[in-house]
Amino acid sequence: MQQVFSIPKCMKKDFRYTFCPGCDHGVAVRLVAELIDEMNLQEKAICSTCVGCSVFLYNFLDIDCVEAPHGRACASATGVKRAQPDKFVFTYQGDGDFASIGLAESMHAALRGEKFSAICINNTTYGMTGGQMGPTSLMGQKTTTSPNGRNADYYGYPIKIAEHIAQCDGTAYSARVALDTIPHINQAKKALQKAFEVQQQGLGFGFVEILSSCPTNWKMSPEEAHQRVREEMIPVFPLGVFKDVTAEGGNK
Amino acid sequence: MNNKEKVLIKGNYAIAQAAVNAGLQCYFGYPITPQTEIGEYLSGVMPDLGRAYVCAESELAAINMVLGAVSTGVRAMTTSSSCAVALMQEALSYACGDELPVVLVNVMRAGPGLGYIYPAQGDYNQSVYGGGNGDYKIIVLAPSTVQECIDYTYRAFYLAQKYRNPVILLADGLLGQMMEPACFGENPYPEVDVSSWALTGAKNRDGRAIYSVGPDEKKQIQHIYNLFEKFEVIKKNETSFEEFETEDADIILTAFGSMTRNIKASMKVLRKKGIKVGCFRPITLSPFPHDRISELANKGKDFIVVEMNMGQMYKDIKYAVEGKTKVDLINRPCGEWLSVEEIVSSVEKIVTERGLAYATSV
Numbered sequence: 001m002q003q004v005f006s007i008p009k010c011m012k013k014d015f016r017y018t019f020c021p022g023c024d025h026g027v028a029v030r031l032v033a034e035l036i037d038e039m040n041l042q043e044k045a046i047c048s049t050c051v052g053c054s055v056f057l058y059n060f061l062d063i064d065c066v067e068a069p070h071g072r073a074c075a076s077a078t079g080v081k082r083a084q085p086d087k088f089v090f091t092y093q094g095d096g097d098f099a100s101i102g103l104a105e106s107m108h109a110a111l112r113g114e115k116f117s118a119i120c121i122n123n124t125t126y127g128m129t130g131g132q133m134g135p136t137s138l139m140g141q142k143t144t145t146s147p148n149g150r151n152a153d154y155y156g157y158p159i160k161i162a163e164h165i166a167q168c169d170g171t172a173y174s175a176r177v178a179l180d181t182i183p184h185i186n187q188a189k190k191a192l193q194k195a196f197e198v199q200q201q202g203l204g205f206g207f208v209e210i211l212s213s214c215p216t217n218w219k220m221s222p223e224e225a226h227q228r229v230r231e232e233m234i235p236v237f238p239l240g241v242f243k244d245v246t247a248e249g250g251n252k
Numbered sequence: 253m254n255n256k257e258k259v260l261i262k263g264n265y266a267i268a269q270a271a272v273n274a275g276l277q278c279y280f281g282y283p284i285t286p287q288t289e290i291g292e293y294l295s296g297v298m299p300d301l302g303r304a305y306v307c308a309e310s311e312l313a314a315i316n317m318v319l320g321a322v323s324t325g326v327r328a329m330t331t332s333s334s335c336a337v338a339l340m341q342e343a344l345s346y347a348c349g350d351e352l353p354v355v356l357v358n359v360m361r362a363g364p365g366l367g368y369i370y371p372a373q374g375d376y377n378q379s380v381y382g383g384g385n386g387d388y389k390i391i392v393l394a395p396s397t398v399q400e401c402i403d404y405t406y407r408a409f410y411l412a413q414k415y416r417n418p419v420i421l422l423a424d425g426l427l428g429q430m431m432e433p434a435c436f437g438e439n440p441y442p443e444v445d446v447s448s449w450a451l452t453g454a455k456n457r458d459g460r461a462i463y464s465v466g467p468d469e470k471k472q473i474q475h476i477y478n479l480f481e482k483f484e485v486i487k488k489n490e491t492s493f494e495e496f497e498t499e500d501a502d503i504i505l506t507a508f509g510s511m512t513r514n515i516k517a518s519m520k521v522l523r524k525k526g527i528k529v530g531c532f533r534p535i536t537l538s539p540f541p542h543d544r545i546s547e548l549a550n551k552g553k554d555f556i557v558v559e560m561n562m563g564q565m566y567k568d569i570k571y572a573v574e575g576k577t578k579v580d581l582i583n584r585p586c587g588e589w590l591s592v593e594e595i596v597s598s599v600e601k602i603v604t605e606r607g608l609a610y611a612t613s614v
Binding site: 010012018042043044045046049056058059061062063064065066067068069072075076077078079081082084087088104105107112144220233 | 277278280290302306308309310312313314316317318319320321322323324326328342346352451452453454455457458459460461462463464466467
């Protein structure tokens with residue numbers, strides 16, 4: 001019998017995900033792992049991990065990882081890449097880590113055109129601490145710290161990360177993808193591959209924002225959570241490529 | 253720069269060039285007076301050497317860039333001053349927990365808060381006891397001359413990698429801005445083998461993870477015990493100090509960093525006046541030379557601590573002396589360094605108040 005599906009080679013054999021059931025993190029990590037295998041990066045990969053739901057990433061991937069304090073993954077990755085320009089360096093962060101506490105580090109890494117890849121999981125909430133309002137929480141969204149729903153007067157607006165990163169001159173690639181359907185998962189993998197390739201080619205900062213479900217904190221079934229991604233998130237955070245210096249015509 | 257030649261050089265430039273000599277591969281920094289010359293100097297030198305120089309967006313970013321760089325086994329540092337070093341405390345706690353060989357130079361200015369650019373020694377507590385969370389210890393070296401800025405920079409990089417522990421070189425605005433003749437010599441320390449832990453990609457080995465915490469409580473508890481055991485080894489091997497004429501002394505003037513210069517000069521004046529004064533100066537503020545101070549106290553020697561803060565090292569001297577002899581403080585919070593004249597007259601006043609117990613001819 002032919003084996004058609006297996007654990008990627010660069011994933012550990014004895015790990016258990018610490019993600020909640022139905023969470024999209026598992027899919028995102030698997031896509032990263034598949035690409036590390038396919039692009040033959042395991043031996044040269046160094047990941048700067050973040051604080052949040054993906055804090056234990058080093059327990060899942062059999063690659064070199066260094067822990068960065070909350071929000072500092074892009075600074076830490078800058079240090080790693082500047083010290084080891086020939087290695088493949090990436091961050092794997094949540095929206096709170098990348099776009100709230102670490103926004104300065106993230107954006108300045110993009111502005112400097114740091115040649116590493118950054119992945120940001122956007123699930124519109126602080127997942128690990130139990131669903132508080134985050135930088136990407138949608139208007140009207142009820143969280144444990146916006147119990148009556150996010151409104152502009154009181155809480156201000158969510159950040160559109162991929163668009164902001166695309167505005168930075170040092171960015172080589174910036175895209176937003178989702179994981180709610182098989183076609184979207186396939187698109188996500190292509191975007192991640194592109195973000196990895198621009199690093200390999202030394203073109204600049206590669207960035208992918210991944211819209212992800214958080215069934216636990218949204219208090220939804222996995223199916224309902226994916227429906228929310230489609231019906232509520234994508235209209236606010238449109239999918240697409242916001243910058244690709246390798247595309248025909250240059251900066252688009 | 254010719255290594256054997258004596259050059260007239262500013263403390264800040266001396267630190268920068270010594271770091272280059274010590275094999276600094278990456279510098280990350282953000283400007284702040286009175287240490288900005290270090291970054292300026294390195295911005296000229298590093299690109300020509302094919303080494304990395306990054307103008308970080310903040311001190312917070314700078315120290316975290318150092319964390320990333322040193323995790324791969326290279327030598328990296330950031331330099332800053334007091335209020336901006338305060339911003340780095342979180343990362344220093346991580347660096348201890350992660351056992352990362354971070355080198356941080358703090359050219360102290362006056363605080364609290366923004367304070368001002370006057371020289372001061374108010375970061376003794378911040379350096380020795382730290383402002384980060386959890387139980388951790390940093391190695392702290394305090395130079396007193398431009399020559400020592402060079403020598404201790406070499407030592408800082410060596411100790412950081414040897415023990416996988418952050419090292420702070422604690423200078424001050426006076427030292428950073430003064431020019432003195434100094435010689436770079438050769439970096440006297442051997443290379444440190446980092447191959448057993450450095451992150452260089454999982455080639456022919458399993459992936460490595462550098463992190464400070466895990467959900468395994470027993471492992472976490474053991475980790476902290478291990479860190480403290482390691483620091484005991486550091487204390488045993490690396491505690492260093494200097495003392496002058498303590499043998500027959502009744503009173504020992506004690507200072508750290510550039511105040512050492514003034515207590516040495518004061519000692520000479522006081523000896524001429526017939527007061528038997530010696531000098532003691534910790535080189536490593538952490539690990540602190542408690543044992544030697546305790547020995548001197550056992551011999552009945554009183555201490556006078558002279559420092560440019562409200563008595564931060566004074567507390568450690570008192571702790572080491574354990575009430576066996578008297579410990580006094582001569583201090584000013586910041587600004588103009590306590591002069592030899594001021595120190596001499598303050599010591600004479602203390603001696604007089606003590607009823608001339610140990611004055612032979614006053």
